[in-house]
Amino acid sequence: MINLHCKLLIITFDEIDILQKIKRRVKEYLGCDSVDNKTSSYPKARMRFIQLNASDFLPTLVSLKNGYDFVLGIVKADLYLPHLNFVLGVAHPQESVCIISLARLRSSDRQQYIGRAVKEAIHELGHLFGLDHCNDPKCVMRFSNTVTETDFKDDKYCEKCLQLLQK
Numbered sequence: 001m002i003n004l005h006c007k008l009l010i011i012t013f014d015e016i017d018i019l020q021k022i023k024r025r026v027k028e029y030l031g032c033d034s035v036d037n038k039t040s041s042y043p044k045a046r047m048r049f050i051q052l053n054a055s056d057f058l059p060t061l062v063s064l065k066n067g068y069d070f071v072l073g074i075v076k077a078d079l080y081l082p083h084l085n086f087v088l089g090v091a092h093p094q095e096s097v098c099i100i101s102l103a104r105l106r107s108s109d110r111q112q113y114i115g116r117a118v119k120e121a122i123h124e125l126g127h128l129f130g131l132d133h134c135n136d137p138k139c140v141m142r143f144s145n146t147v148t149e150t151d152f153k154d155d156k157y158c159e160k161c162l163q164l165l166q167k
């Protein structure tokens, strides 16, 4: 466990059946003092089944941040950015907020689904803690473009990233 003593807020935009699992594993690994969660609504009503611009969620995440060190959004909708066809997650370290999409992480294997979501959450949170992408193929901070790449990496920071975290 890494003892970050951070106050983390999770904002969900849907009913997320694996939320408690994600919360517990993120808390166990990062050692955050608190991991609370709130539910918010989509920035644009009735658009939850189409692909959404990840940046549209930013204002909501920032507006709910008060008192918390970091905010992690979780959404079921597929996300994109203007220069990318899709993204599994996005982090905005300047604002200490990030968001992950579960759309491309789904699996008939529930443990695999949970594992993918935890890896993406720990990856985006890593950016909030100041980490960049890592070349270690097993490190959770390795950039993954597809779930195959997500499956290949661990749900933990490598030694090099851990050292950077503890600075």
Ligand SMILES: [Zn+2]
Pocket (backbone or CB within 6 Å): 123, 124, 127, 133, 143
């Ligand atoms: Zn990244």
Ligand SMILES: [Zn+2]
Pocket (backbone or CB within 6 Å): 134, 135, 136, 139, 140, 141, 142, 157, 158, 159, 160, 161, 162
């Ligand atoms: Zn690393």
